[in-house]
Amino acid sequence: MKKHILVVDDEESIRELLNVYFVGTGYRVTAVASLAAALDAVRQEPPDLIISDLQLEGADGLQTIERLKSAVPDKPVILLTGVLFDPQAVNQVLMSKVACYLPKTCSLAQIMDAVRRLTQAPGA
């Protein structure tokens, strides 16, 4: 059974790239553009992993993450954002809310490493 990844990003090119990449490496992908669509997708088929941007239409920053976590509390969330955080802020604020923080300047291979690590972990 292929692992299911939910990609939440308001940029279509980001969703398309991640969809092609993960499907090509053996995952099932559901890509949505908004928090509302993400919550609908989670209700229809809970994913094994969520990759989410921070700034979405209709949601404010970490509120997006908190809403998604409340919907599927046992599933890991990767925060993939173009907003660069200070490392100290990441450790103090973000890591309590997400399983992994990745800037969009990182490579796809780094994203894949995090996905593999988190989808193989118990509960994923």
Next chain:
Amino acid sequence: MKDKTIRRVVLFFLFIAAVLVAVAVQAVRNISHSVADSDWVNHTHAVILETEAVRSALLAADGLLHTYVLTGDARDLRACREALSDASENMDIAKALTRLEPEQNRQLVEIESMANQRADFVQGVLAARQSGNVATVREMLAADAGGTAVRDIQKKMDKLKSDELELLTARDTAAYLQAQATSWTVWTGVALDVLLLAGAAWLVRDDLAARRRAATALQEANAQLDARVQERTADLGSANSRLSTENLERRWANHALEHQLRYNHLIIDSISDLVLVLTAALNISRVNPAVVRLTGLEPAELVNQPLSRVVRLAAEPDGADAPLRDPIAQSLKDGRELQRQPAVVEDKRGRQTRALLSLFPLRDQDRVVGCVVTLQVLTPQSNTAPAERNP
């Protein structure tokens, strides 16, 4: 290879056929010779038999002659004359048989002559006895005492028989040699054909072995080719996958850079302070929208213009304008910042606005390549010390 082998096999079979034909021709010829020899042997035996019959008839006539002389019986006379007639008939047959053999025919003519003389003698004695002339008969028989004439005839006949038997022996020897030659010819032909067949079989076997080797080599080559094709296909698939991944990585990196650049622009453009990026020669290379709004000049009108086109340091308290270029140039040269220096910004229409100028050198690997100048516009409510020094 195929055509060469077929040519060789065909040549072998043609040679085999030629040998068979030669053997058959030789055998037929020898058979014909044997038949002829057999005819000749029969013929020779016939000559000998007829000659012996002549001898027997003559001896019988001689015996009957003496009997008739003693008995005077007419049956003996008739029998004697019949014997002479038989001898004459047998002699004619023998001569006919030897008409194509001059030597034998010559001997028979001699024998015939002697036999005729003997027959004449017998006829004479018979005639004398028949006429009752005993004295003549006695005289004639006395003259024939010892049987010399008959012995001479027998010697001639023995000689003829001996010659015929010698010829028979010679013909037997020739026939034997011919039979041997036929046998040798046949067996030699058979052996040669067997050798040729063996050669042809060896050629076919060699050709089949070569074909099997070629087929095996072809199969191995095909297998190797298949393996190479599969390996190459796998390599190409792997390379294609790698290229696809690299392509996705490049697209992702470009997108990330574009996103980051847009985000950085957004940050700078959102700042209400005037931001100008200067080259090392203090020419403007970039401005934020706040500069455009305050000066009324478009970025295209500002880029590549000296900073002094729109900004100068504020006048000193004594009323004189402070030199603008030198403190900034010196800061750049020293690689140090300027903080909150009083300055004046002049717009497109010549109107002046007071502001606080700060300068931050741009370093690239410890080398100053330009600077960022920010200008905080002073409003009437601004209560900073430097602002108080502005005119």
